[in-house]
Amino acid sequence: MRENVNVGLLGLGTVGTGVVKMIQRQQEQLFHQVGCSVSIKKVLVKNVDKERDVDVDRSLLTTDPYEVINDPEIDVVVEVMGGVEETRRYIIDALQLKKQVVTANKDLIALHGSELQKIAVDNGCDLFYEASVAGGVPIIRGLTEGLASDKIQKMMGIVNGTTNYILTKMSKEGLAYDSVLKEAQDLGFAESDPTSDVEGLDAARKMAILSRLAFSMDIELDDVSVRGMSNVTQEDLKYGNMLGYTMKLIGYAEQEDNRAEVSVQPTFLDNSHPLASVNNEYNAVYVYGEAVGETMFYGPGAGSLPTATSIVSDLLTVVKNMRLGVNGRSVLAPQFSRQLKSADERxxxxxxxxxxxxxxxxxxxxxxxxxxxxxxxxxxxxxxxxxxxxxxxxxxxxxxxxxxxxxxxxxxxxxxxxxxxxxxxxxxxxxxx
Amino acid sequence: MRENVNVGLLGLGTVGTGVVKMIQRQQEQLFHQVGCSVSIKKVLVKNVDKERDVDVDRSLLTTDPYEVINDPEIDVVVEVMGGVEETRRYIIDALQLKKQVVTANKDLIALHGSELQKIAVDNGCDLFYEASVAGGVPIIRGLTEGLASDKIQKMMGIVNGTTNYILTKMSKEGLAYDSVLKEAQDLGFAESDPTSDVEGLDAARKMAILSRLAFSMDIELDDVSVRGMSNVTQEDLKYGNMLGYTMKLIGYAEQEDNRAEVSVQPTFLDNSHPLASVNNEYNAVYVYGEAVGETMFYGPGAGSLPTATSIVSDLLTVVKNMRLGVNGRSVLAPQFSRQLKSADERxxxxxxxxxxxxxxxxxxxxxxxxxxxxxxxxxxxxxxxxxxxxxxxxxxxxxxxxxxxxxxxxxxxxxxxxxxxxxxxxxxxxxxx
Known part of the structure; x- marks a missing residue:
């Protein structure tokens, strides 16, 4: 049995740095869990000479993605570079070279998840993406394993930390949208171009991924109706509050008789709802299953180490599967054809x-x-x-x-x-x- | 490859009935997930003639446990009968006959989990027990897979629904302990002898199981210091409320430098703590990991179908492992020797x-x-x-x-x-x- 698994990393930004740190710090624990060591063999970066917040041997760095993808000694490719078209190509090439893939890329999985999953299975490879939704929260395992026996009827997610931070501040401190956004940008919680977050596009990608898994149906990103939260006013929050509601940007997914609806929109939650007390930059996904009833998964939606936790946990599963010789077996094609509710069914x-x-x-x-x-x-x-x-x-x-x-x-x-x-x-x- | 997996059920009470219902209702979905059918082959009951809330062919019922355990056609034994000494014997015998085992029995796992786990591994069998802690909440998978790469530093659990119901009612409605307990008994939320719940023993068993997994350390039930909540008064709640606290019966587990402490005791939580808004009979486990930070798993702690969801999800994992030929491989011996904090380290x-x-x-x-x-x-x-x-x-x-x-x-x-x-x-x- 092999004594070491080599990992190639595509990207060494915030999340990539977290992955390297965790693998370095936890060598002993990882070895205990999977029975072999895990090493970083090569890392794709944009600039080899950049100062970094982590100790990586310079000889491991490369600016050529194919030095990672084509390296015959690399067993697992971990993709944390982001982007869609180019990255899709790299992952397809890696899978076709029989490399296992772990990715944190929600845009890629929302748009091309079904295609990539199929290529992975055809090549007997794993493709895992826990970190693509709600950072450190193991919601994908929750849906695909923990609640695998149940029929999920409804999901509601606070899956974007930036907008939850903004709405929390607006609600609790009575500040206007613009000033909270500016503060969030200064603190690094919001991008300089916040469109994807505040207009709900980021949340829509995550809801496409979650609803595909929860309903076993090939939901596409275009199926998600989206409305952002940039028009929410203090007046709205005030009157909502008088009626006992808290405002959240909610990703909503429901299915009935295998007909689904998926949306992202600003939503007033009754204050007694478990999601109503999920504050600041935290994420949470509320799942209603026919048998289990109400459950909720809560945690950090982003951040270097939380996201790295999900990636390294996926990596451990990949390595366990490698040692058992069962990669590429845990993926299922959707069970139901994609059918969406019409307006008079919603x-x-x-x-x-x-x-x-x-x-x-x-x-x-x-x-x-x-x-x-x-x-x-x-x-x-x-x-x-x-x-x-x-x-x-x-x-x-x-x-x-x-x-x-x-x-x-x-x-x-x-x-x-x-x-x-x-x-x-x-x-x-x-x-x- | 086998086309059907036969399940033998030990027990047909509330939870057993839920398991049978879920397997009956979800045949198609289960088949889709594991690629073979799952059938109930035999069921141990106390009384064959009892009226039941589920449709089970009378010919499947038996009062002799060894008609289940010794049946060569039974692949998986699902234990939902409860009890410790007798049940331990049945499970050992089943494992030694190379049968996979799924159990919901917290008492058994808290007391004999390490022994049973070892016997399972020695016989190349799975032993899963997700349902033993927090009913429908997939917390054990969360710890062993989702957060597998992290180092868990602290866990706090509301893992007993009865006491959470009582404390919620006392806090929100200003009622005395005795009258709420009586109401809970009338509603079937509390046993006629509530000692195990209100004195914290039930929670202690669950915390022993969780801390063993989270800290990879052989914590024993006796290591859990326990204080119940039957002495909590309205005065306590009133003054706690004035200071911004909510009272919960909390299972607390912490480790530092591989020295652990585990306790169950009534605890005042700051109202902003995620566990403070977990109300009524709901359970939740808050996990603090070195890398991931704060996460929380929330859901129903008991009930026929929620608990059955966890059992059937475990069963699906067992069946997948059978089809991949990898049963008994996912279990780890504890990584650290058991060391407890002294009073001046707590x-x-x-x-x-x-x-x-x-x-x-x-x-x-x-x-x-x-x-x-x-x-x-x-x-x-x-x-x-x-x-x-x-x-x-x-x-x-x-x-x-x-x-x-x-x-x-x-x-x-x-x-x-x-x-x-x-x-x-x-x-x-x-x-x-």
Whole structure:
């Protein structure tokens, strides 16, 4: 049996550095777990001469990816360089050379996961990607192994740390979106171009990966409907708070009779919901299984060492599989064909905030429009506005179909008594399931 | 390759019934995951004629355990009968007949886990027990696989649903222990003899299992120091609440330089701690890893189908291993010899509630005793008592060694100004780690 496994690393940024540190520090523990040593044999970097936060022998560094991929002594390729097109090519080439692959690349897996998985199986190789969703939280194992026997009906994830940090600060400290974003950027919690985070695209990629696994269905990234949180205002948070809700950017995935819906959108959670107390940059995924009921996985969504923990745990599984000679066997093709719910099959509760004329009969007109579309109210809040002649109305509806909501929204702005539709958010928890 | 795996079930109570239901309902899904069918071949019951909540062919039932264990066509024995001595014998016999074993039996694993694990490995068999801790929560996989690459430094678990239900009701509804216990018994959440739950013994068994795995050390049940929650009063909860704490029965396990401490005791958690919002009968295990930082696994701690989910997930792993021919390979002997911290190595913060004489100089005397033992105060609350001449004092200390606390406690009652030491609880979270 082999006495050492050689790892080639593509990338030595924040996460790559964490991987090297963990492998260096934990040699003894890793050896105990897998019965052989694990060594870094070669590392792809952009600049060989850069100062680094970790002690790597300079002779291991290369700027040529194929010095890693083609090295016959390298058994496992760990990809932590990011990017999609080029990286896809490297991983395909590595798999075709029968190298095991561990990656943290959510963009790549969201877009090309099914293709890469198939190539891995065809070549008898493992392809693991625990670190691609929710950094240090072992949610992918949770879905594919721990809850493997259950039928997952619903998942809700706080899977983007940047937006959770921003929303937590806005809620707890009453600060405006712009100023919290700036603070997050200064602290390094948000990118200088925050679009992918705040517009929900990053969360959408992770939800595509999770829902594919949870529902055993080939969900594509385009199937995820996305709405960001950059328009959330202090007013929204204030009225939500009065009604007992906390705002989170929620990745939502549900399936019924093997028809799925997946979305990312700002959502008011009832304060008693387990996700409502997940704060700051933390991530959590709430899973509702037919048999198990409610479970939740919580932890750091990013960071060098948390993400490296998931990568090295995947690496250990790969090495165990190598020693048992069973690589490439644990992957399953999706069980169900991809079917998405239509708008009249998607049911939800919504929070709607309006400015209306403060005059007699306004409420009757509103009520009529909603009830004509079979939507009833769970909560109503009406408050005077400083602006003369206007009132603030917040409505939380009972569950109704998205098709009906769309009808109402199309007509709402046309009602003469409605001055403005200020905001509309999904509501989860509290009352009916 | 085999086309069917036969399961023998020892026990058909609440959990056994759940296992049968899940295997019946999910045949197609199970087949998809493991590539062969899974059948129940024989079931040990106490009474063949009993009415049951599940449809099992009467010809499968037997009252003789060895009709299950000795059946050469049975591949996997699933033990859900409970009990220790007899059950240990059955499992040893099954393993020696090269049968794979899945069990939900925390008492057995806490007491004889190491012995059984060794016998399993010697016979090339799997022995899995995910369901023995926190029912439907895949915490054991989380520790042994998801966080396998990390060094776990600390774990805190709400691992007993009955006591969490009682404490939640006491905290939120202001009810006394006795009346909540009675209500829980009426609802079936508490046993008619609740000793094992409320005195912390059930939680201690689970913490022995978890700390053994997390620290890779042969922790024994006797190593767990245990204090129950039956003495917790409304007064304690009230003053804790004033200081920003929530009371939970916490299983606590920590290691430093491979020296461990494991305990179960009523604990005041800072309200911002992720475990503080785990309510009712839910379980959760908070894990602090050197690399990953804070993670938490949350879900139902008991119940027929949640527990069955863990058992059937274990069963699927066993069947996958059978098809790959790698049973009995995933188990590790502990890496570290068992070493426990002494009282002067165990550091903690404590909440101490006293009744003292309401006179000049009392506080000076108290302060002197604590500072003589190197214990300083983080929070102090003093309130007048209805009872004439007495005052209520609540002190939350900074971290200090258990040895020093024991010194203080031994002398506290002897101070002439101290009328009574009303309560003493561990405090976690808020301020220093």
């Amino acid at each position: 049911y939800a509760k919504y929070f709607i905030r309006l400015h209306v004329l403060d005059e007699v009969g306004v409420f009757a007109g509103l009520t009529q429009l909603f009830s004509d579309n079979s939507i009833s109210f769970e909560k109503i809040l009406q408050l005077p506005l400083d602006e003369k002649g206007l009132a603030e109305i917040v409505i939380v509806t009972h569950r109704a179909s998205l098709a009906n909501y769309e009808n109402v929204l199309a007509k709402l702005s046309d009602l003469p008594v409605v001055n403005a539709v200020k905001s509309l958010y999904l509501v989860e928890g509290g009352g009916q399931k | 550091y903690a913060k404590y909440f101490i509630r006293l009744h003292v004489l309401d006179e000049v100089g009392v506080f000076a005397g108290l302060t002197q005793l604590f500072s003589d033992n190197s214990i300083s105060f983080e929070k102090i609350l003093q309130l007048p008592l209805d009872e004439k001449g007495l005052a209520e004092i609540v002190i939350v200390t900074h971290r200090a060694s258990l040895a020093n606390y024991e010194n203080v406690l031994a002398k506290l009652s002897d101070l002439p100004v101290v009328n009574a030491v009303k309560s003493l609880y561990l405090v976690e979270g808020g301020g220093q780690k």
